[in-house]
Amino acid sequence: MKRHNFSAGPCILPKEVLLKASEAILDFDNGLSLIEISHRSKSFVDVMEKGRALALELLGLEGKGYKALFLQGGASTQFMMVALNLLEKRAGYLNTGTWSDKAIKEARIYDDIYEVASSKDANFNFIPKSYDIPSDYDYFHCTSNNTIYGTQMNSFPDCDIPMVCDMSSDIFSRKLDFTKFDLIYAGAQKNIGPAGTTLVVVREDILGKVSRKIPSIMDYKVQISSGSMFNTPPVFAVYTSMLNLEWLKNLGGIAAIEKENNKKAQLIYSEIDLNPLFKGYAMKDDRSKMNATFNLTNDNLKETFETMLKEEGINGLSGHRSVGGYRASMYNALPLDSVGVLVDIMSDLERKA
């Protein structure tokens, strides 16, 4: 049976990337496996450099003073690392969900954090729009896509202090003026590659301004000067991410995938809006094109709907426990056809009910 993988992350990756990655496990460099050679060998250093360069190229940030790093510890480590490297007195955070909340909690260990706005009272079903970002703060932090709630920022504030963005669940999915951001981070396990590495893209001139001592491995400047190899990098995750970025480039880059992502989002949201058996969770203006969250309007149909999903090979549609219902994660590698199969099931349910 063909499976349709709507998993929220780790998530679907292109078949050709999986094939190439699996070949490299057996034979990457003249009969040696990718995971048994030195990370300092020329063949792996070339992979790391290519991955870093591809990330900057796809984001349109080449030659603009940015460096890309493949680090470890997931996006969750960035919650602390951002604060260690940039927080001197006070920073402003936009609280749009669990992950922003966690970023705030970790940064508060080091200094003062001000929530510029929050949608917590509405269980994060929208993105706050009007707020001020004081110009004497060290930086402003936001989360571009809220994986759990299915909301996404459609616009970003103009701010005259560094802007830091957690783009874990929508990086490389849509065109943005990425020069607006001074630091972007993203756990790999959605649109980048397998879990195990985190992409950090940072404008070098915002670094080196805090007075605290930063442990070497947590210091972006140290990571940059060691070529993203301060310690042994997660070679498999970095290699597979490089292959996936290459796949995206060959497809036509972010502009090309954005068109596909728009079609997928259009398809699922029009079904959610037309079919009386379903109700979207996020406010319409703030709906995410990566994670569509919705509920059944009649709980008695739960078993029938879930049996139909199973019969058609739909995987990973359960909503996060803090929202319930369903969440269709439609990352870059998910084909439009898979969304078509899901939408057919939803309209079949309406016919049957």
Ligand code: PMP
């Ligand atoms: N930020 C966002 C927006 C996420 O979706 C996630 C995980 N899904 C995280 C941060 C945490 O990432 P990690 O598990 O890599 O620490």
